[in-house]
Amino acid sequence: MKKVYAFEKNCLGCGLCEVYCRTAHSKSKDIIKTYKKENVDSAITIEEIEKNGVKTFFALQCRHCVEPKCVQACISGAMYKDENGIVRNIKEKCVGCQSCIMACPFGAIKMSVSGTVISKCDLCTENGDEPACAKNCPNGALKFMDLEEDK
Amino acid sequence: MSLNLVSDRFEVLRDNTKCIRCKVCVKQCSNEVHIFDEEDNIVLSEDSKCVCCHRCVAMCPTKAIKIRKNTLEFKENANWTGTAIDEIYRQAQTGGMLLSSMGNPKPFPIYWDKILLNASQVTNPSIDPLREPMETKVMIGRKPDKIEYDKNGNMLTKIPPQIELNMPIMFSAMSYGSISKNAHEALARAAEKLGILYNTGEGGLHKDFYKYGKNTTVQVASGRFGVHLDYLNAGAAIEIKIGQGAKPGIGGHLPGIKVGPDVSATRMIPEGSDAISPAPHHDIYSIEDLRQLIFSLKESTNYTKPVFVKIAAVHNVSAIASGIARAGADAIVIDGFRGGTGAAPTRVRDNVGIPIELALASVDQRLRDEGIRNHISVICAGSIRNSADIVKAIALGADAVYIASAALIAMGCHMCQSCSTGKCNWGIATQNPELVKRLNPDIAYERLINLLTAWNNEIKEMLGGMGINAIDSLRGNRLMLRGVGLNLKELEILGIKHAGE
Structure with missing residues (x-):
């Protein structure tokens, strides 16, 4: 990929x-x-x-991991890996719990400036x-x- | 401390409707011109520090920055110009010699721009280089007076060592120390790819670059930095540097601050010590002494490598060139007064030496008159700006040209003439690791290849127009040149006719 x-x-x-x-x-x-x-x-x-x-x-x-820890950690189903292997975040589902931020081994996920959802590379x-x-x-x-x- | 009277040379104009406070300029300017004021959320400028290198202009994502010449006027005076006044202020304040970098910027005549080329019309056909073969290959080295064969047709004459160049262009000497390792890497890789030579300058050869040996000219200068047997044998040719166009008669000085671990190891001098090249070679006070050094170098390399001798173009250049040919050199490099430098005393840079066009023409003529032109190749250096300059240089008698300023510009140099500060924002004339990084050798190497490939194609196009299909047929072919706006003496020295004749 x-x-x-x-x-x-x-x-x-x-x-x-x-x-x-x-x-x-x-x-x-x-x-x-x-x-x-x-x-x-x-x-x-x-x-x-x-x-x-x-x-x-x-x-x-974001490294768009093969087995993304952020997706496993997501409590609201906002994080998913799409058919092209890109790890995405559905802003509407994200509750801003920061579980993905803690799970990401690279520290590549941040809170968005709005403070309610996370922000990551797509x-x-x-x-x-x-x-x-x-x-x-x-x-x-x-x-x-x-x-x-x-x- | 008294009042600083030196006026700012440039003004930084920032369009605040475009500035997005991204601070790219603040992070990129090594002269610390741009300052971000957190409290007022505004980017300010310290104009006095600006050297007009355009790094901020090129990096600004919204093109919000423009640099202008300072509009602060002195009272108009054709004699006491703003520059003349400021230089006095600067010296009165510091008591130091004025230092400058790159070549002579003064408005002396540029003879290249007063020479025009010929083209074929009706009576002789021009040649299309896209459809017919066109040769720009040159051989640098001493050519024998005659070639002898035995009865079976085997050549008896021993041909002295020759350098084969795919185009009549080489990269001129720039030492590791004066320019960065990344710049050297780009030059070395480009030379290898193009089938030409680059030149180590007097700073020795970094251990990582021995692999580019067959495309390297190793220099032996008055400081003898980094010179040892492996070094001499590593290159394809050896160059003895007697002088440099930017500062004839003056030695070199690499400040200790630029002598880091790598430069120190390459130059074989202690870390942090100033690298001072004496003005003369203290073992060369005559042509006979020069001959001794030429032959010591040939002896060290088992007579396998041509030895070049580089001199600055000065008043008696043709007599000196004749001596150099007779001393046994394989090529002479003549460096004109517009040649670049990392640092030179301003007064020397701007007032010493002669134009390369006149020097080249008179050297070629003198060597022909003495019947020894074939004994030595002539390399023309000192501000070759484009392929037309090269074609004119060849027609005036050069075998090949050296380019250095043009190569630096291709890599990103903006001619701000501040090399000596060591703060080069383009990562070229600096040893600061954070700045060196800015020159990505992968990108710079491609740009060098692009430039020289384009120039080589242009040379072919101009040759074709003249009805010539090999660069060798143009060499010294001054009938292909005509002068415009030159006086009789200038035409006589250049050995060309006036346009219309």
Whole structure:
């Protein structure tokens, strides 16, 4: 399955993936309107690790696990794995209990800014072939690829 | 401390209707120009720190940022320009020499732009490179005076070592230290893919790059950094650097802050120590001394590698070139006064040396007059900006050209001329690991290949237009050139006719 992979050696921590993720999940699909008028979450987060004075960045997002712990942990049936292998969350069913957040071994699920539901990566399947984060990464640090195929 | 009189060079204009406070500019500017004010939720700018490198402009997702030349005017004065006044303020404040990076930016004549190329019409056919073979391959090295065969047709003449280049272009010397490891990797990989050479500069060869040896020119400069037997044998050619176009007669100085563990190991100097290249080679005070070094290097490499000698284009360049040919060098590199550098004293960069076009023409003519042109290949360096410059250089007598500034620009350099600060926002002229990362060698290498492939195609197109099907037939073919707006002396030195003649 094609997923977004992060390559920390190329990640600059610029945060453009977050900008484009939010825009891709907005109603307007316009960067300025998204930021100024809409309250949209970014499903990708740049993690910053500082070691010996050198900062390393890592773009964290859902790994769309084969056997997703979040789906098992979900108490309301909001989390499910679709036929393409994408782990999704039905906002209408989500009760914001945070069980999935605790179960996720990667820490890739967050509470949404609204505080009532969770927010996670859906690989932006509605926005064309390539997820917005990988498409707009300026340094090739996010790649949409199938690791098995690439081997 | 007294008042700082130096005025800001640039203004950062931010369109607040477009700024989304994403802070990408704040995170990306190594000069700390952009500041986010949490309290007022606004991004502010510290204009005095801006070097106009366009990193923020390129990264801003909403294109909210523009950089302008500072509109603050001094009273109009053709003699005391704003720059002249500011330079005095800067020196009066610090007492230091002014330092600059990249090539001479002053409005001296650019002869490339005053030379035009010929094309075939009616009396001789032009050639379409898409349909007919077109050769841009060149061989760099000493050519024998004659070729002898025995009775069975076997060649008796021993051909000196030659470098085969797929196009008449090589990457010029940029040391590991002055540019980042990622930049070096991109150059090395691109050179391998394109079938040309890149050049280590005087900083030695990083252990990871020995595998690109057959596409590497290893440099021996006055500091002899990183020079040892394996290094000399690792490359395809050896270059003795006597001088550099940006700073003829001046040595080099890599500040200790850039000498990290990797640079230290590669240069074979202690970590954190300044790497100082003396102005002269202290074992070369004459052509005879140069000959000794050339032959020591040939001896060390068992006469298998051509030895280049690189000099800056200075007043007596043709006599010096003749000496270099007679000293046994296989190629001479002439670096014009517009060649780039990581750092040079501003006054030297802007006032020393001569234009490469004139130097190249006079060297080629002198070597021909003396009947030794075939003894040495001539490589032209110092601000080759496009494929037309290359075609003109070849027609003026060059065997190949060196490009460095153009290669850096292809990788993302925006010519902000601030290399010496070590804060290169594009990850090129820096050793800061966070900044180095910004140059992804996979991307940079592709961009280099794209650039040179495009240039090679353009060269073929121009050759075809002239009715020539091999770059060798263009070399020194000055009838293909005409000058415009040049005086008689300039035309005489260039050895070309005026347009219309």
